Amino acid sequence: MSKIHVTTSVNGDPTEFLCDADETLLDALRDRLGMTGSKEGCGTGDCGACSVTVDGRLVCSCLMLGAEAEGREIGTIEGMAKGDQLHPLQRKFIEHAALQCGICTPGLLVAAKSLLENNPDPTEEETRYWLAGNLCRCTGYDKIIRAVLDAAQEMREAS
Amino acid sequence: MQYLAPTTVDEAVSLLAGASGDCRILAGGTDLLVRMRSDMADPDTVVDLKRIDALKQITPEDGGWRVGAAVSGAEMGEHEGLVADWPGVVEATNLIGSTQVQGRCTMAGNLCNASPAADSVPAMVAAGAVARVVGPNGTRVVPVEEIPTAPGRTSLEKGELIDAIILPERGVRSSDAYLRFIPRTEMDIAVVGCAVSLSLDEDGTCTAARVSLGAVAPTVLLVPAAAEALIGTKMNDAALDALAAACSAAAKPIDDKRGTVDFRVHVAGVLAKRAAVIARKRAGGAA
Numbered sequence: 001m002s003k004i005h006v007t008t009s010v011n012g013d014p015t016e017f018l019c020d021a022d023e024t025l026l027d028a029l030r031d032r033l034g035m036t037g038s039k040e041g042c043g044t045g046d047c048g049a050c051s052v053t054v055d056g057r058l059v060c061s062c063l064m065l066g067a068e069a070e071g072r073e074i075g076t077i078e079g080m081a082k083g084d085q086l087h088p089l090q091r092k093f094i095e096h097a098a099l100q101c102g103i104c105t106p107g108l109l110v111a112a113k114s115l116l117e118n119n120p121d122p123t124e125e126e127t128r129y130w131l132a133g134n135l136c137r138c139t140g141y142d143k144i145i146r147a148v149l150d151a152a153q154e155m156r157e158a159s
Numbered sequence: 160m161q162y163l164a165p166t167t168v169d170e171a172v173s174l175l176a177g178a179s180g181d182c183r184i185l186a187g188g189t190d191l192l193v194r195m196r197s198d199m200a201d202p203d204t205v206v207d208l209k210r211i212d213a214l215k216q217i218t219p220e221d222g223g224w225r226v227g228a229a230v231s232g233a234e235m236g237e238h239e240g241l242v243a244d245w246p247g248v249v250e251a252t253n254l255i256g257s258t259q260v261q262g263r264c265t266m267a268g269n270l271c272n273a274s275p276a277a278d279s280v281p282a283m284v285a286a287g288a289v290a291r292v293v294g295p296n297g298t299r300v301v302p303v304e305e306i307p308t309a310p311g312r313t314s315l316e317k318g319e320l321i322d323a324i325i326l327p328e329r330g331v332r333s334s335d336a337y338l339r340f341i342p343r344t345e346m347d348i349a350v351v352g353c354a355v356s357l358s359l360d361e362d363g364t365c366t367a368a369r370v371s372l373g374a375v376a377p378t379v380l381l382v383p384a385a386a387e388a389l390i391g392t393k394m395n396d397a398a399l400d401a402l403a404a405a406c407s408a409a410a411k412p413i414d415d416k417r418g419t420v421d422f423r424v425h426v427a428g429v430l431a432k433r434a435a436v437i438a439r440k441r442a443g444g445a446a
Binding site for chain 1: 160189192260
């Protein structure tokens with residue numbers, strides 16, 4: 001079976017890959033591009049560990065074909081830190097110990113970044129609803145929510 | 160598998176009509192990719208609708224709105240005009256899945272997936288929405304309630320696709336609402352869903368209504384007897400009780416892991432009353 005040639009942008013970098021027609025964007029990112037920050041938890045859109053943005057919109061990369069990425073702008077966890085400088089959300093996740101095993105963390109960070117771009121001053125309730133599609137089986141969520149709200153406050157004060 | 164991304168509806172129709180084997184339409188993909196993953200679907204061809212510009216648009220049409228088949232739930236929720244006219248349809252669609260799923264899922268896909276528990280479908284049925292079906296023999300307009308025929312089955316013929324859902328003109332003092340019961344607050348499938356759309360006159364008397372139930376029968380139900388319980392009344396307690404009784408009588412659910420028959424029959428009536436009160440308030444009537 002001949003592969004599909006996809007030209008796209010990942011974290012601002014022009015990117016090309018070859019993928020099978022039935023291959024998900026998550027598999028293309030991980031297996032074709034070696035970008036293994038996006039995780040596969042469930043593979044069925046329930047857990048959010050594979051969260052990326054497509055043209056700025058938060059999606060599960062397991063619920064999208066690699067071929068659908070043609071011409072789109074993809075944002076992944078690999079684009080979050082700037083060199084050695086962590087994004088405020090990443091720093092606050094560490095400060096608040098908002099992770100244990102870490103599998104959900106990339107997806108939660110990408111989803112939380114998307115939240116704060118849409119709503120720089122979310123309530124706790126808004127934060128919990130926005131992140132309802134990101135499952136964490138370790139932390140019990142409280143530390144995650146506190147880290148996101150703390151990062152939001154810091155980012156507001158810095159802007 | 161072959162992946163095709165046509166850029167016009169005509170091209171999509173000819174691809175569908177000419178495809179051999181199992182050909183599936185990809186709108187948001189939030190159901191299709193799950194089915195492929197779980198080996199419930201193994202298509203030979205997938206036709207992606209998202210490269211067709213017209214299908215990505217929400218367009219005013221005849222006083223109402225034409226929502227393209229590839230418009231996501233999130234895009235509907237961000238459209239002020241659509242939210243103002245049809246808040247119940249938008250809130251129902253926005254209940255589908257997570258923020259991530261909202262970035263992809265579509266009303267047309269929710270309809271064609273033909274789940275009895277689909278959240279947007281009762282709201283579309285109550286709204287009197289129609290599906291614009293295009294196929295090799297031209298275009299036809301079909302009431303939404305006539306699309307699903309059984310769980311997972313639709314009345315679409317080979318080569319046909321829904322290119323838009325059309326919501327009618329929303330008159331004055333009119334609104335809608337959708338409620339579902341789930342045992343948690345988010346990220347679940349309806350145990351019962353109920354949508355009410357209604358119009359009031361200047362005195363607050365209900366002049367028109369449509370009531371629809373989800374997850375209590377093999378397909379989403381339109382319940383004319385429930386609408387009749389409201390029309391001509393000021394929606395006092397007696398009318399709301401009659402509405403609830405009509406909905407409970409129409410519900411023909413099954414027992415499953417999400418709920419029992421008795422529970423669903425009862426909750427169908429409870430949700431109908433609550434949704435009717437919300438729709439009345441939105442229409443400018445008594446709170």
